Amino acid sequence: MDFSLNEHQEMVRDMVRSFAEDRIRPGAGERDVSGEFPFDIIREMGELGLLGMMVPEAYGGADMDVLSYLLAVEELARVDASVAVTMSVTNSVCCWPILTFGTEKQKERYLRPLASGEVIGGFMLTEPSAGSDAASLTTRFRQEDDRYVLNGSKAWITNAGVGRYFVCLATEDPSKRAHGISAFILDAEQPGVIVSRPEEKMGLRSSKTSMVTLEGAEVPLDAMLGERGQGFKIALATLDHSRLGIAAQAIGIAQAALEESVRYARDRRQFGRPLIEHQAIAFRLAEMDTELTAARQLLHHAAWAAGRPGRHSRESARAKLYASEMVNRLVAWAVQIHGGYGFSREYTVERLYREARVTTIYEGTSEVQKMVIARALTTEVT
Numbered sequence: 489m490d491f492s493l494n495e496h497q498e499m500v501r502d503m504v505r506s507f508a509e510d511r512i513r514p515g516a517g518e519r520d521v522s523g524e525f526p527f528d529i530i531r532e533m534g535e536l537g538l539l540g541m542m543v544p545e546a547y548g549g550a551d552m553d554v555l556s557y558l559l560a561v562e563e564l565a566r567v568d569a570s571v572a573v574t575m576s577v578t579n580s581v582c583c584w585p586i587l588t589f590g591t592e593k594q595k596e597r598y599l600r601p602l603a604s605g606e607v608i609g610g611f612m613l614t615e616p617s618a619g620s621d622a623a624s625l626t627t628r629f630r631q632e633d634d635r636y637v638l639n640g641s642k643a644w645i646t647n648a649g650v651g652r653y654f655v656c657l658a659t660e661d662p663s664k665r666a667h668g669i670s671a672f673i674l675d676a677e678q679p680g681v682i683v684s685r686p687e688e689k690m691g692l693r694s695s696k697t698s699m700v701t702l703e704g705a706e707v708p709l710d711a712m713l714g715e716r717g718q719g720f721k722i723a724l725a726t727l728d729h730s731r732l733g734i735a736a737q738a739i740g741i742a743q744a745a746l747e748e749s750v751r752y753a754r755d756r757r758q759f760g761r762p763l764i765e766h767q768a769i770a771f772r773l774a775e776m777d778t779e780l781t782a783a784r785q786l787l788h789h790a791a792w793a794a795g796r797p798g799r800h801s802r803e804s805a806r807a808k809l810y811a812s813e814m815v816n817r818l819v820a821w822a823v824q825i826h827g828g829y830g831f832s833r834e835y836t837v838e839r840l841y842r843e844a845r846v847t848t849i850y851e852g853t854s855e856v857q858k859m860v861i862a863r864a865l866t867t868e869v870t
């Protein structure tokens with residue numbers, strides 16, 4: 489068993505790390521306050537191939553493996569989780585399902601602009617009354633001559649207002665639950681797509697998230713993704729993939745929390761010596777390092793599973809569950825180590841504390857991840 493990264497993966501990690509340090513870190517704190525979306529940075533990331541990382545070169549992508557993508561997400565999140573989520577959403581819930589379930593024509597048409605960063609992508613599943621119970625969604629579609637027409641409300645849509653192409657789930661009959669749902673590639677640049685004011689979020693403040701109302705939104709017939717009635721399976725397979733990105737985001741935030749804590753514990757003196765020479769603090773840092781490494785190994789194992797044929801729902805759920813719960817413990821400890829300074833906006837750990845919070849919630853709560861894992865257990869144990 490070899491735990492090392494290959495040369496290519498190391499190169500991607502190093503390249504993203506230096507881009508994140510040079511271009512993203514300088515304005516991260518300011519953007520957190522202003523909520524300004526970093527269009528320039530996202531465009532540059534497109535030029536670097538970071539928005540279509542797993543898209544083959546034939547469609548303008550960087551043609552990289554899942555682990556390279558996850559390393560990139562981690563490096564971005566270590567510096568600015570808002571940028572990381574904008575990037576991971578475009579890669580994993582927009583490019584990935586189009587690549588996996590799309591027709592040749594759809595791949596040619598939608599992946600190229602997404603992979604180059606010309607446009608940003610997203611995913612419209614959640615609704616005001618359909619969160620964890622995703623099959624209860626009520627956004628309706630009907631066919632009208634040469635197009636589908638969609639009506640309903642989508643909630644918590646990341647990249648709404650800044651993105652153009654969205655994989656959108658809608659039903660032809662809510663009573664059919666999962667089996668009535670189809671997936672569409674929706675172009676948000678049309679009058680039938682109405683984006684509300686961005687949500688005022690606790691963290692990830694410079695990534696944009698809004699409610700979207702579909703009022704007669706039109707989708708051409710050839711922009712249905714996969715077969716009619718297969719949308720729910722497409723959505724869940726997409727989430728199996730995208731949850732890896734959220735785990736990577738959690739790991740990046742945790743890495744930053746650990747680094748900030750070690751630095752602070754080395755510099756800050758109390759009772760005549762640096763904090764790190766107090767066993768209570770040193771042991772806490774050791775626990776942080778261990779939990780972080782455990783989460784990373786679980787994620788890399790899930791990335792390996794994702795590269796194999798068949799479903800990897802349970803591996804993704806475990807990685808996302810553990811990493812997101814882990815980061816919330818770590819950021820709380822990081823704030824504690826910083827004492828009063830950790831409660832101040834002047835210190836990065838305050839932002840990390842807020843950024844971490846959503847990771848146990850979006851792309852499936854911790855409770856949903858446990859449902860996925862527990863269901864696998866019930867069928868596995870005889």
Ligand code: COS
Nearest residue numbers: 614619620621622623666721724725728801850851852856
């Ligand atoms: N990949 C592909 N197909 C899947 C799947 C997966 N990971 N998981 C389930 N399916 C299939 C099932 O096999 C079933 O198909 P059949 O009816 O043909 O047998 C169908 O999908 C319905 O599955 P199930 O009955 O298990 O669906 P549930 O309504 O019970 O939902 C959970 C299961 C809770 C796991 C799902 O609703 C979920 O993940 N919810 C959270 C949604 C989420 O993450 N929201 C955040 C949105 S993005 S911010």
